[in-house]
Amino acid sequence: MTTVSVIFYAIVSQRFTSSGYATGKPTVRVTKSKPDCSATEVPVRIAMKLPESLFKRPILQANIVVPEGESQFQITTEIEEGIAQLVQEGMGITMRITSRRWAMTSAAKTPWNPSRRATARVKNPLPAPTHCPYCSAPVDVVSNAEIYGREYGDWPWAYRCTSKNCHAYVELPPFTNIPLGTLADAPTREARKRAKAVFNPLWQSERMTRDEAYVWLAGALSIANSEECHIGWFDVQTCQRVVTVCLHYAREQNQ
Numbered sequence: 045m046t047t048v049s050v051i052f053y054a055i056v057s058q059r060f061t062s063s064g065y066a067t068g069k070p071t072v073r074v075t076k077s078k079p080d081c082s083a084t085e086v087p088v089r090i091a092m093k094l095p096e097s098l099f100k101r102p103i104l105q106a107n108i109v110v111p112e113g114e115s116q117f118q119i120t121t122e123i124e125e126g127i128a129q130l131v132q133e134g135m136g137i138t139m140r141i142t143s144r145r146w147a148m149t150s151a152a153k154t155p156w157n158p159s160r161r162a163t164a165r166v167k168n169p170l171p172a173p174t175h176c177p178y179c180s181a182p183v184d185v186v187s188n189a190e191i192y193g194r195e196y197g198d199w200p201w202a203y204r205c206t207s208k209n210c211h212a213y214v215e216l217p218p219f220t221n222i223p224l225g226t227l228a229d230a231p232t233r234e235a236r237k238r239a240k241a242v243f244n245p246l247w248q249s250e251r252m253t254r255d256e257a258y259v260w261l262a263g264a265l266s267i268a269n270s271e272e273c274h275i276g277w278f279d280v281q282t283c284q285r286v287v288t289v290c291l292h293y294a295r296e297q298n299q
C-alpha cells in the first residue's frame with residue numbers, strides 16, 4: 045500500500061498580559077516547514093501517514109496534540125476551524141480537526157508542575173507566599189473550589205491562608221505557581237476591585253497602552269519603579285490613592 049506522509053505546522057499566536065493572562069483572540073497560520081516562533085507563539089506539529097487512496101476521500105480526520113510544555117495553549121474550536129481552513133487553502137486537503145484538551149495530556153500542568161513558558165512570561169514574579177500577611181498562619185496551595193464552591197477557570201488554583209477565620213487568598217496566573225499579587229483579605233479584595241474599576245478604563249479606552257498607564261500610575265503614586273506598580277500588590281490605603289488619582293485624571297481629561 046502506498047502511503048503519503050503529510051507533516052505541517054500550525055502556529056498558534058496568542059497575546060498575553062504581563063501577568064500571563066491570554067488577551068484577545070488567538071490566531072493561527074500554517075506552514076510546511078518548522079517555523080521560528082516567538083514567546084507568544086506555539087508551533088503545533090501535525091503529522092499524518094495516510095494511504096494514498098485516502099486522498100480520494102473528501103474529508104480527512106486529524107487529531108492535534110499540543111506539545112508537552114505548551115499546554116497553556118487552549119486549542120479552541122475557533123483554532124481548529126482556522127487550521128482546517130488554512131490547510132484547505134494551502135494544501136487542498138479538507139480536514140476535520142479535533143484536539144485533546146490540556147488536562148488529558150500526560151504533561152498535565154499543576155502548580156507543582158508549572159509551564160516553563162508561562163512562568164517565563166510573567167514579569168516581576170513575586171515569591172510564593174509562605175505565611176499570611178494578616179494573621180501569620182501558613183499559606184497553602186488549594187483548588188479554588190475551596191474558595192468559590194466549585195472549580196473556576198482554566199487554572200483553578202489559589203494560595204490561601206490556612207486559618208479558618210482569615211479568608212485571605214490570591215490567584216495564580218495560568219499554568220504557573222507564581223502568586224498574582226500579595227494575599228488579599230476581604231477588605232483588600234474589595235479595595236483592589238474598586239481601584240481596577242477606575243484604573244483599567246484608562247488603558248482599555250486606548251488613550252494609552254497598559255504599560256503607559258502603569259508608568260503614569262507609578263508617577264502619580266510616587267512609586268520609583270513602575271515595574272513594582274501592580275494593583276494586585278497594593279494594600280487598602282494604596283488602592284484608595286489609586287481611586288483618587290484616577291478620578292482626578294479623568295476629571296482633568298474631561299475639562
Ligand SMILES: [Zn+2]
Pocket residue numbers: 176177178179180181205206207210211212
Ligand atoms: Zn490569614
